[in-house]
Amino acid sequence: MSDESSQDDRMKELWQSQKTEGVRMSIEQVQASAGKMQRKIEFRNAREYVAAFLVVVFFGYEFSRAADLLVRAGFALLIAGVGYLVWHLISKGSWRPLPKDAGLSSCIEFKRRELERQRDLLSSVWRWYLGPLIPGMAVLLAAFFRANPGHLKHPAFIVVPEAIFFAAICFAVAKLNSNAARKLQRQIDELDEGGR
């Protein structure tokens, strides 16, 4: 028993005598932590802007080439949808700079509010990311069928696969964003748990 007791003391001594670096927290460190998140958001937004630019260039080119009014209307609607998407991303999805004179509590509150904004953005992609593209896609599909009346005899062979493909992409994008929103919610919950 005394052997066990001295063994206990030895293990505790071993544990407690570890060299430590000294933990500390400052506004700068909270800012650095928020900065990591900011860089991720900025990278995501930059990727979306580049993709949107390429899509607009491509749709604009197709718009200029198309003779059919319905096709032109479809591409115009898609370009408008992408425009709305980019505007929404800039106005609601950009990471706002942390106020320079903020205290530690304000820094943490600020980080929490930003996490909430990003969560709301990701959990509403149907409204601002996917939804605005649907009218353009629908008009283009209609224009395609009008230009190829032969397909209307067997619409199931043409309509269903294309509709399923488009819907599958939309649902996959929505699912990815919903998962990301859940991760952000967990971070918010953890911050709140600390506050209780």
Place this chain on the structure above:
Amino acid sequence: MPNVERSVAPNQESRFEKALGTYGSALERLARAYEADAETRRDLIQEILIALWRSLEGFDGRCSLRTWVYRVAHNTAASHVGRQLRMRKQDFVALEDVPEPADHGESEKAASHRDELAVLYELIGQLKPLDRQVMVAYLEGMDAASTAEITGLSAGNVATKIHRIKHILARRFQSRAAGAAGPGEGGRDER
């Protein structure tokens, strides 16, 4: 482990400074018990400190500052482990399921070829978060009542777990201790 009186500090900042000054090293050891990677551990420590900072706003002195600090830190670290678990699909074991070393020779060999602390961290790293909490609290020298308060387990349950921890540590490290006490061998058994 120094004791801090139960009085409520006048404001959040002074409570925080007090908690950090008194328990900073313990928090660092706790973070090591939950995260092996140095870079990720720095993030975990920041997470713990942010959680602690926020929590101290509502600290009402109904428990000791030490209990409060450890509870917040363990909860934050356990959430961190949960996230890592989802990402790495790692399995943890309960204290009851920690495998016994095959024999003393193996235990001694393992312990004498690696740093004891590394062996201890390896052991802790296998444990489920709740058992890890008990193990860390035990190594920090807390009694069963304080550990129960931090973990939310009953004092009896904590006592059982501590008994198991003592047994596991004895099995893993006693040969090493005996070797270290041996004359002229520098703590190693020359086979």
